Each structure stands twice: as C-alpha cells, then as structure tokens.
Amino acid sequence: MYAPLKKTSTGPLLQVRGLKSYFFTRSGLVKAVDDISFEISAGETLALVGESGCGKSITSLSILRLIPEPGRVVDGEIIFDDHDLLRMPPTEMRRVRGNQISMIFQEPMTSLNPVLKIGEQIAEVLRLHRGMTNGEALTQAAKLLTDVGIAAAESRLHDFPHQLSGGQRQRVMIAMALACDPQLLIADEPTTALDVTIQAQIMELLSKLARDRQMATLLISHDLGVVAGNADRVAVMYAGKIVEYAGVKQLFKNPTHPYTRGLLACIPRLGNKDPLPTIQGQPDDKNNGADGCAFLERCSTPCSSGGSKIPHLQEISPGHFVRCWRA
C-alpha cells in the first residue's frame, strides 16, 4: 500500500546533519563520511564533488540506508520531509526508496536487470509503489520512456537492456527513477560512462525534468565542468569531510580552499598548453583517521597553525563555507 508522508513544512526538503558513516574493516577504522551537513530544497540541485574515495557515494548510500557491510551510519540525522530517515522502521524506509527518493547510477548496464524487458522493470516500480495493475503500469511505462526521449516507446518496452545503447540505457534508468515522481533524485555520476555528445543530452534532460517537476537533485560528480553547468550549490568533499560549500557561482569565481583551487587549476583548458598545475601527492584513504587537517600533506600553502588540528567549517561570506585555517 502506498501511503505518502505528509509534507508539513516549507523548510528544506532534505537536511543532513552531522552525518558519520564509518567502515569497520579488518585493517582498521575508515571514516568514509565524517561529520558532514548540508541541505537541499525542492527544485534545487546540490552537487557533491570530489575524487574517488572521498566519501561522496557513501553519503548518497547513507541517505538511502544502503551502506554495504562492514560500514554503517554511526551518528547524525537525515531529515527528509520532516522525518528522520535514520530512525525510520525498515518497512517504512522501503516505501521511501524508489518512491520519494530515487537514485540513478553511473553504470546503466550493471544497474538494469539483463534478463528482464525494460518495460517490465519500469512497471515493477509502479506496481510496487503505486499499486497499479500490470496493464496500467505498462501504459505508464511507455509514457515515461517518451518523457525521457526514447522514440517509439511502446515497441521499446519489449527490448532487453543489451539491445539498447549506453545513452538509451541511462534514459531507461532515469525513466525508472522518475516513475513515482520522486521529490529527491540522487544522481551518482550519471554521465561518467557516456560519450561527451550523449553526456550533454542526458544532463540537459535531467535539468529539464528537475525544473518541470520541482524535483530536488543531489548530483554526485567528479567532473567540475558538469557541476558548473548543472548545480545551484556545490559541496566539495575531501577525505570524508566537506572542505568547501558555496553557491555554484561563488565557488567557481572565488574558490577558497586550497583543494578546490587545486582541482580547478589542474583541468586542461582549451587554448592553454602550459604544463598543468598539479596537486602534489594523491588522496590517501588511510590518513583520515588522523587528528589534523587531512589535506595538510598535499597543501601548497601550509598554514601557520601547522594543520595539527582539524579546521572548522567557517562562513567566510554569506553562504560560502570553508574548512581551512587560512580562510
């Protein structure tokens, strides 16, 4: 049975407060997500940016309560539509997943079932969450495929995933994610596996759908170009922490954390052939259990306080937060 949670307030749709997701591995504790907070309002797109292992995907899995063993959320609150998802009974959580919050993944080939026709896969969501009959669900599935730009949708319902191109598979994933008209869409590297011309099409589709449906989007990406073109606000993550958080224009115009500045500097830009500025060293996934600033060893401008303590996230101008002793 479908029972929508009542929308009661006008505050942000999603508020993440002090979230900590740790992995208790045999070789020790890994603080994959370490005390992060952010919020997203309806219709808004927040981008989580960072390199592999920085915790951006674990953040999204924490919201859906899908962290794999040996990881778990150890602290924090995830308030979605006035309900704390972390304290919700599993049965209720299942009603939220794929219904009010849905997710699209990087690899459309591995996240679609290869032995089920795509029409079936979309219809399943609608039968489960909306209680539709099979016939109703398939009609609705065809309509969704048309919405995401797949031509001759009714005949494509009977295709298997391997019969579609990478771009079309990602469109099917989007259709599935949108089936129940979610309030929040989590898009984890939605275009990374796609060619550039197809990437541009998919990003345009996502932003149009978000606009039309007043849907909030959590966009997870390592590509600062994609982020610049599609996000309203950006959180830059490094070693499990948010190191900079600002409006998209503020962030690109006035990047303040040395890591953000380094990332922006090392993108090859058209028309510039100089050697690229680099960030020395590489992300160290074992370092973040330490007490000091996790970026200390790679930082180009070491600070006076030596980074021996973890800097706080401080507001340097309205809405622009930076975690650096020098800010």
Added chain:
Amino acid sequence: MIPLLEIRDLAKTYRVPGKSGSKPAQLKAVNGVSLQIAPGETLGLVGESGCGKSTLGKLVLGLTPVDRGEVLYRGTDLVRLSARQLRPYRRHMQMIFQDPFSSLNPRMTVGETLAEPLIIHRLCAATDRQSRIEELLDQVGLDAAAAFRYPHEFSGGQRQRVSIARALAVEPELIIADEPVSALDLSVQAQILNLLREIQTKNKLSYLFIAHDLAVIEHVSDRVAVMYLGKIVETAPADELYRQPQHPYTEALLNAIPQPDPSLAGRPAPLKGEIPSPLNPPSGCSFHPRCPYASEICHQQEPELRHLGSNRQTACHHSDKVGLKKP
C-alpha cells in the same frame, strides 16, 4: 622529412555473427584511414566509443591483423613483415593502456615487470639491470623501493607511472597511449599528463595519443585527428582545430565539453541523436543524420577527405559554413 610513422588507407573489418540463419554482418571498424606522425610529434586521435580509435592503435602495433593498407615505420611496411621480422620494430613502438589495473601482471613485482622487456630484447647485462630499473623508476617519479612491490600496493596514478616506465624500458621512438588518463582522478590526471610531456622532451618521443576527451587531446597534441565511424573526418594543428573547427562533428564535440565555468550559460544545444551502429552506417556522409548543416547531397554522396590549406584536411560538403555559428 620522412615521417616516423605513416599509415596509408588502413582498413579492418570484423565479421560479426548475425542472428540465427542470416549471414554474418560486416563491421568496418577502421575504414580507409591515412595518417602521419613526424619524429617528436604528438598526434591526438579523438572520437567517441566505437569509432575505431583503439582498433587503429592495435593495427599500428600489429596486435590485430590488418585487412588492407600499409603501416610504414621509417619507410618499412610492417604489414608485410613476418612475426620474426617484426620483432625488432616492436621495440621501437610501445603502448600504454587505459586501465593500469588490468594491464600489469598482478603476480610480478614492479621490478620483474620492468626487467622482462630488458631481458627479451637483450638491452642490458644482468649486472646492470638493477640500476637500469632504478633509473626507469626515477624517470617516472617513483622511488627505487617500488621495484620490490606488487601492483596492488599502488594507487591508479602510480600504476600508470609503472606502465609508462615499462614502455620506456625498451627506449621506444613511438608510444601509443590509449586513453592513458581517463581512469584517473583529476589531480592525478594532471600529474600524468605533465609526466608524459616531460619524458617526451627528454627522450625525443612521438605519441599517438588516443582519447575521447577533447580538452585533454588539445592540451597534449601538436596535431589532432577526429574520427567518426571508422573514418577520419578532420585533421588539423591542435590550436587551429579548436579555434576554428571545419567539420560539424568536431564543432559538436567542442561544444559538448562541459566547461568549468557557471557563467557560460546558454551554450549551444547538444548534438541530437545517437552514434549510429557501425554495422549499418548511414548512407552518404555517415554523420548526416546528426548534422545541423546536412543537405540533400550529404544523404547521397560521401564527402572525401580534402585539403584545406597546407596542413588541414576535412571530409565535409559544407566545411565553409562550419564554425561560423560559434558563440
């Protein structure tokens, strides 16, 4: 000047089993490609997945048998040589692959991996081998202790450094780099791009640099060749190509690069349609179904690659109109 490498009318067709009962289909992966690389030059080869760019790299190295055409290395046609005759030439041409995880033997230490080509090609006495390995590691920015470790102990960027050291071991003149940075994080990508350039200057190397990322290609290349469905559609010096593309596909690729600058809103609409199947390429110009400039002639007649000025070539009926719409 004799080019280091000259490819003439190279072609490779794969036979793909058809559905039961029907004849095998022909997939023209590389369809009549001609290119030249001068000593010390970097030729960038760009195109989307399935366009034949990796097949072209394999054909040049003789890793895949050639159906038609010539691969001239300093004037000698490698296609006609027997495996034994080819071996000394293999030393002059090396390859770096995209995935540094699957292209290194996990059971060999880095030292063993680097020693292997030295032994096979009898490049240095056993007593000098250790110092040669240390020298190679130093060239790619790894310390001598790395020789005793296994690939899994390294990060992606460090493994790519090992792959580069392995390629350098035989003192090649030409390195074919197939997407060498696309699996790496942004900050590490910049380090590897700088390293590739540094060793090019020091060792007087030529590169055939294969990638899908036009910003990376433009950054590293002297000249660029753009490939679409098995054919070269445009070649030009890198800076000219980016300043004034003369093939609509090149223009579309340039427009599709996500720019890390949120103020560049209202960019040109992305290219419509998908990349056609190479099993069933469109009539006439294979780009015409997606081309904003297409006219009647494009449906019927395939444009030839023709010279525009001394160092540019393009295969388009409407090359004079391309680029003028650029903002």
